[in-house]
Amino acid sequence: MSEYLRQRWRWIGLTMLVALLVHLGTVYAIPRIVMGRVMRPMGPPNTIRFGGRPSAGQRGVARPSPDMLYASCRFDLSKGPLLITASVPHSTYWSVSAFDSATNNFFVRNDRQVTGDSLEVILMRHGQPQTPVTAPEHAIVFAPTRTGVVLFRTVIDDEKNLPALTALLHQDRCKTTTPPR
Amino acid sequence: MKLVFKLAAALLAGTFLGLFLTFITVVRPLTSGGIANGTWRTNLANGNAAADPYTRARVALHGPLALNRSETIYYTATLDSDGERLDGRCIYQVSGHDPDARWWSITAYGPKGHLIRNPASRYSVSKTSIARDANGEFTVRVGGTEAGANWIPLTPGRISLNLRLYNPGPLVSLDPAHATLPAITRVTCP
Numbered sequence: 001m002s003e004y005l006r007q008r009w010r011w012i013g014l015t016m017l018v019a020l021l022v023h024l025g026t027v028y029a030i031p032r033i034v035m036g037r038v039m040r041p042m043g044p045p046n047t048i049r050f051g052g053r054p055s056a057g058q059r060g061v062a063r064p065s066p067d068m069l070y071a072s073c074r075f076d077l078s079k080g081p082l083l084i085t086a087s088v089p090h091s092t093y094w095s096v097s098a099f100d101s102a103t104n105n106f107f108v109r110n111d112r113q114v115t116g117d118s119l120e121v122i123l124m125r126h127g128q129p130q131t132p133v134t135a136p137e138h139a140i141v142f143a144p145t146r147t148g149v150v151l152f153r154t155v156i157d158d159e160k161n162l163p164a165l166t167a168l169l170h171q172d173r174c175k176t177t178t179p180p181r
Numbered sequence: 182m183k184l185v186f187k188l189a190a191a192l193l194a195g196t197f198l199g200l201f202l203t204f205i206t207v208v209r210p211l212t213s214g215g216i217a218n219g220t221w222r223t224n225l226a227n228g229n230a231a232a233d234p235y236t237r238a239r240v241a242l243h244g245p246l247a248l249n250r251s252e253t254i255y256y257t258a259t260l261d262s263d264g265e266r267l268d269g270r271c272i273y274q275v276s277g278h279d280p281d282a283r284w285w286s287i288t289a290y291g292p293k294g295h296l297i298r299n300p301a302s303r304y305s306v307s308k309t310s311i312a313r314d315a316n317g318e319f320t321v322r323v324g325g326t327e328a329g330a331n332w333i334p335l336t337p338g339r340i341s342l343n344l345r346l347y348n349p350g351p352l353v354s355l356d357p358a359h360a361t362l363p364a365i366t367r368v369t370c371p
Contacts, residue, residue: 011187011190011191015195017195018192018198019196022196026203026207027203027234027238028238030238031237034241035241035245056299057298061246063243063244063294066296067286067305092284093347095248100230103240105230108249110348112348144230151246155307155347157284157309158309
């Protein structure tokens with residue numbers, strides 16, 4: 001057996017090296033590929049999409065919460081910072097969060113962290129010209145990657161609150177802003 | 182010609198082996214690594230930029246867009262309290278007291294992480310929908326026929342349960358391995 005291995009060690013070594021590269025490459029690539037697949041159905045970048053409440057008929061993102069109302073905004077900061085405005089329902093759990101192109105959650109703000117009824121978030125890259133904020137409660141967030149996803153979550157605490165929570169979610173916006181020159 | 186054949190065989194075998202390693206370390210395991218609490222498991226690196234590449238890849242496949250631990254802790258169960266794999270043909274009882282969190286929910290998922298289709302469109306129970314007894318304890322029937330508010334229907338096949346804790350309290354966030362969580366007991370199985 002050892003003679004067999006000795007004669008073929010170069011080929012065994014090459015096989016192992018290829019295996020290692022393929023393995024590490026796929027582990028690295030999976031989050032980025034998944035994020036690409038998550039973002040594709042979200043429509044054009046820098047536009048909010050109201051996903052509503054997940055059901056068994058939907059076959060998009062794995063493990064959605066059926067007790068949540070979702071809205072999403074696929075962002076691309078190449079044309080400038082993104083202005084996110086969100087209405088905050090203080091009666092239930094609510095959050096706005098941002099994910100980079102490798103699925104990392106780099107920003108989250110929930111309803112308890114906002115004292116007013118609305119939140120303004122400027123999402124930008126380091127080095128981009130600053131966009132002035134107008135809302136009393138705001139956050140300036142630097143995205144680690146050019147593209148990613150902003151997700152709005154609202155817990156449906158009671159079925160009778162569903163119409164009001166849906167209406168509030170539909171007030172949320174995301175759009176590219178043009179900073180002053 | 183022989184050299185080309187050997188090279189092609191090494192590349193092919195290496196690629197297959199590499200994909201197999203990814204399958205057994207990332208694609209197949211739903212709950213590997215992280216912290217165990219009874220039959221529940223959680224990985225506190227979910228959604229975190231500091232997560233190792235394997236955790237990041239697993240989360241991306243099995244539950245992308247997860248919030249980080251300060252906001253939400255996600256527990257997943259694929260086994261019952263006897264260590265048997267959860268099966269959609271069986272009936273389970275999930276019982277306990279409210280976990281320490283501002284809001285929580287328990288949701289059943291099918292083999293690919295999709296919500297389980299059922300005529301009642303019932304997929305979960307939550308802190309605000311569940312019925313409790315006088316001692317504040319709840320019992321949820323998972324599978325079988327309708328059992329009031331505390332019921333999650335199943336269909337045959339491999340299933341898993343997710344326990345989401347939004348704004349987890351200190352009992353969970355400081356010691357997720359020992360926080361009091363609902364127990365999953367098998368009632369009947371065909």
